[in-house]
Amino acid sequence: MQSRLLLVEDDPEIARVVRDMLRLEGYEVTWATTGLEGWEDFQRGSYDLVLVDLMLQEMDGFTLCQNIRWKSDVPIIIISARKEDEDKVEGLQLGADDYLAKPFSLVELKARIESQLRRWRRYKGVPVSENKTNYTHELTVFWDQRKVLLSQKTVSLTAMEFDVLKVLAQNPARVFSKSELYEHVWHQVDEEGLHTVTVHIRSLRGKLEDPVKNPKFIQTVWGKGYLFIGEPL
Structure with a gap:
């Protein structure tokens, strides 16, 4: 709710x-x-x-x-x-x-x-739900617990990696540029932060076993940014 x-x-x-x-x-x-x-x-x-x-x-x-x-x-x-x-x-x-x-x-x-x-x-006395989303390819995200499972195994994400995933996954129809991600996740406006976004996206993809050429979760929209393509079950 x-x-x-x-x-x-x-x-x-x-x-x-x-x-x-x-x-x-x-x-x-x-x-x-x-x-x-x-x-x-x-x-x-x-x-x-x-x-x-x-x-x-x-x-x-x-x-x-x-x-x-x-x-x-x-x-x-x-x-x-x-x-x-x-x-x-x-x-x-x-x-x-x-x-x-x-x-x-x-x-x-x-x-x-x-x-x-x-x-x-x-x-x-409101029961607290798990507030989780299951995606295809065995990805599960527990939003409140900030926990991610892939094939039933915990994926160890940093706080910033989780926040990048959250911004993308909770806005699945939107392409985020690097500058927009940096502003939303790091809450700063700084062109030097674009490399930081690149590094975190690369690390996030590695941990999610998500290859650039055949993505399951994060797609690169060339010249524009990144789009979450994971499909909820």
């Missing part, structure tokens, strides 16, 4: 990067630019987690956290440039479940969101 997240952030640059990353990870994201807008969105919708900045217009993040907590036990993660201990303590005392100071890593943000959602599901 797709998790619904509410992002309350007034910095459009940060908000778009976070929103796009989360949508790529399969989340449904609503973006509010002020505290009042975030509160109105929360009351109108049903959300599994809320991301809140503290320095907001119309209603500050502290008040928004307090209002949400009076109404719901949904997980709240504060993302703020305010790093003072008093702000962290106040935010947690008002009901926030976690506090992440800016600038933060998107990888860390994703991990904290996943951790809070797991706790939320256990709290609600």
Whole structure:
């Protein structure tokens, strides 16, 4: 089931990067630019987690956290440039479940969101599915566990190799250029990173026993990039 997240952030640059990353990870994201807008969105919708900045217009993040907590036990993660201990303590005392100071890593943000959602599901008694996909040629990917099996044997992937596979496999109809993969996986825009993508694709293909000339999973679209061609069962 797709998790619904509410992002309350007034910095459009940060908000778009976070929103796009989360949508790529399969989340449904609503973006509010002020505290009042975030509160109105929360009351109108049903959300599994809320991301809140503290320095907001119309209603500050502290008040928004307090209002949400009076109404719901949904997980709240504060993302703020305010790093003072008093702000962290106040935010947690008002009901926030976690506090992440800016600038933060998107990888860390994703991990904290996943951790809070797991706790939320256990709290609600929602059975946690394996969330796996079986493909032809005996490939199985366990998305939450970040585990890959090939012919019933575990494939030892690095974190970045798994993320490359995830981006490709969860967007099977899309050709990703090297620069797009580098942006989505490493969350950077840097032409020097294209060689890094090449190295990881080569390593990933080797571990998946996926030859370039007769691919089963990752096809090179010459002049454009890479396309996932694995067929789900």
